Amino acid sequence: MNPIIQNMIERRSVRKFKPDLPAKEEIYQIIEAGLFAPTGRGLQSPRFIVISNPELIQKLSEQNRIIGGWPESVDPFYGAPVVIAVVADEEVPTHVYDGALAAGNMQNAAHALGLGSCWIHRAKQEFETPIGKSVLEQAGITEPVEGISFLILGYPEGEPAPAPVRKPNRVFYLD
Ligand SMILES: Cc1cc2nc3c(=O)[nH]c(=O)nc-3n(C[C@H](O)[C@H](O)[C@H](O)COP(=O)(O)O)c2cc1C
Numbered sequence: 001m002n003p004i005i006q007n008m009i010e011r012r013s014v015r016k017f018k019p020d021l022p023a024k025e026e027i028y029q030i031i032e033a034g035l036f037a038p039t040g041r042g043l044q045s046p047r048f049i050v051i052s053n054p055e056l057i058q059k060l061s062e063q064n065r066i067i068g069g070w071p072e073s074v075d076p077f078y079g080a081p082v083v084i085a086v087v088a089d090e091e092v093p094t095h096v097y098d099g100a101l102a103a104g105n106m107q108n109a110a111h112a113l114g115l116g117s118c119w120i121h122r123a124k125q126e127f128e129t130p131i132g133k134s135v136l137e138q139a140g141i142t143e144p145v146e147g148i149s150f151l152i153l154g155y156p157e158g159e160p161a162p163a164p165v166r167k168p169n170r171v172f173y174l175d
Contacts (some may be wrong), residue, residue: 007112015078018156033109037102040094046102063131067122080152087145101150116156123147136150142145
């Protein structure tokens, strides 16, 4: 099989990480994969905020937990050493699709480099809270954006579970 397609098939969501920070060069490559994802009318609406400050990650995870309604023992960011927040320009009609596609590209890129990632949801709600707004402010983003995804990132600890069998009857060929 083509090695790029093989990489996509073998990628799994990772929720257990070594504490080590991924190398900067690896993060740059993952970001490149996001920057070069297709976007509606080529308008490049997604923006990427790379967060490796442990206190800030902890605050964002805590807010995510509150939005999810989970008990204090839950860490929705699974102790990941890096979080890439994907936000996208609200004024672009395709911004949600653009941001999701960029996040998917980055997940496949992370796997290709031996890193693990997982999409963590509730970014839309979180960027509407004071902590989300302060992250945008710290990044210098002043235009209206919507939170699309938090991609947690790090070196995987152990092996993720194998992929579940694909549901049948989801593909239709009309020759
Ligand atoms: C839109 C979306 C939202 C997701 N939200 C979460 C989440 O909040 N927490 C989490 O642990 N995983 C989340 N995931 C990861 C999925 O659970 C995971 O992709 C799915 O179980 C399939 O597993 P795989 O990625 O290993 O193929 C999300 C994935 C997507 C695409």
